[in-house]
Every structure is written in C-alpha cells, then in structure tokens.
Amino acid sequence: MIPSPIRKVYQGIADRRQMFRMFDRHSQRPNHPEVDATALYSGEWFEIGQVEYDYMLEILPPLWMRSGMFAMREFLTGSITSIFLTLTIDGRTRYFHGYCDLSDCSSPDRMCTAIVERESRPVKAMTREERLEHIWSNTHDDYRGYAGEREPEHLRGSRTVLFFGGQRGKVLKLLDQLTDAEVAAKLPVHLRYLPAIAA
Structure with missing residues (x-):
C-alpha cells in the first residue's frame, strides 16, 4: 500500500x-x-x-x-x-x-x-499546493465544484472554483490551472504575499 x-x-x-x-x-x-x-x-x-x-x-x-x-x-x-x-x-x-x-x-x-x-519551519511560507488547498477549503460550496460533461473527458471530476473575471463576469476555472495572480486574488490578504516553500 x-x-x-x-x-x-x-x-x-x-x-x-x-x-x-x-x-x-x-x-x-x-x-x-x-x-x-x-x-x-x-x-x-x-x-x-x-x-x-x-x-x-x-x-x-x-x-x-x-x-x-x-x-x-x-x-x-x-x-x-x-x-x-x-x-x-x-x-x-x-x-x-x-x-x-x-x-x-x-x-x-x-x-x-x-x-x-x-x-516548525522558522519562516512562514506556503507551497502552491497549500495555497490551492486553502482556496478550496475556504470557498463556499456554491462557488466550488467539479468539472462535468462540458469539459474534455480527462478533466472531468477535476476541482473547479468560480472566479470573477472582470468584464468576462463569472468564470468557472479549474483549481489546478489558476494563475499565480488568480491564486493571490482568491487568498485572504494576510496570506497573499507569503513566500513560496522550495519544493
């Protein structure tokens, strides 16, 4: 196992x-x-x-x-x-x-x-994965979900979040495909600028 x-x-x-x-x-x-x-x-x-x-x-x-x-x-x-x-x-x-x-x-x-x-790490930091998990955990059920029939078969079941895309209005985006700027916009202010943990 x-x-x-x-x-x-x-x-x-x-x-x-x-x-x-x-x-x-x-x-x-x-x-x-x-x-x-x-x-x-x-x-x-x-x-x-x-x-x-x-x-x-x-x-x-x-x-x-x-x-x-x-x-x-x-x-x-x-x-x-x-x-x-x-x-x-x-x-x-x-x-x-x-x-x-x-x-x-x-x-x-x-x-x-x-x-x-x-x-125990001396510096407060977050990995990209931790940022994405925090966004998923903090997003209300009405604004998160899973890719369905409209998506290509290999993406079905992937996690999605609703993103407010300015003039485009509400956009459903795959959580894993959020850009760094979109991730920062979804995080609370006190978490936006924490350094990334080296992989």
Whole structure:
C-alpha cells in the first residue's frame, strides 16, 4: 500500500464552523456514494483550537486514545477516520485534526511527524499546493465544484472554483490551472504575499 501524501489543507486555526465544513470538504465530488474516497481524504490535516479539540473529545467515546491523540469512533469512508492531536511545537501546545487510514497502523505517527516538521519551519511560507488547498477549503460550496460533461473527458471530476473575471463576469476555472495572480486574488490578504516553500 502506498500511503497518501500528508498535506495541510487550511492556513490558520479553524473555528468550529470552519472545522465542520472541512470535515467533508469533498462532499460534492462526483459519484459520491459509489466511489471509494480513501485517497481523497487520507493525509489531510489542519489546525483547530483547544475548545474545538475538547468539544470533539466529548462528543462520543473515542475509538482509541493515547498520549496527545485520539481517534473518532465513526469512520468517514473505508478505514479513514478523524484523528485529533495535541502537539507541542516550539514550546507551544497546539491542536490539530487529520484524516488517517487506520488500515496502516503507522499512519497516525507519520501524521504527527509531518505536522511537527511542517509547523516548525522558522519562516512562514506556503507551497502552491497549500495555497490551492486553502482556496478550496475556504470557498463556499456554491462557488466550488467539479468539472462535468462540458469539459474534455480527462478533466472531468477535476476541482473547479468560480472566479470573477472582470468584464468576462463569472468564470468557472479549474483549481489546478489558476494563475499565480488568480491564486493571490482568491487568498485572504494576510496570506497573499507569503513566500513560496522550495519544493
């Protein structure tokens, strides 16, 4: 089994409303009930606050708990479930949510390692992929979707966002094909000019 890449999907600390939106940020995907979405969710993570962490701990008895980590009893899809983490990074206690594939018992520990490594960087920066994931996470469901029958077959199912193109009005664009200027326009001001992380 090849593990899914571990990736940050939201910049900043998600409040309760945003956290619940991101729990199923792929809910509009084509063939929702029929297609296994394990690869889509596995490895996604974002930061939450302590209040949200405590709230999720109290909802249901966890599937399992260990130091600084617990897993939700309800599975999202297949063997994918929510893992909630308490991590100390640079002397600060922080809280995170991630989706782990529990068919791989090392998945939660790999997620912890990846989050600490990503969040320990001395300079605040974002990769292009993180910028695109933040745009997807932050865009309301009415303004994002998936390429359908009008698109060439190889693009069907690709993520799309509605972009306001000046005189052209509203334009549906493939998320992966946004230009750097369009990405900057879609990001909140405080994230627009962060340097890119070297690949």
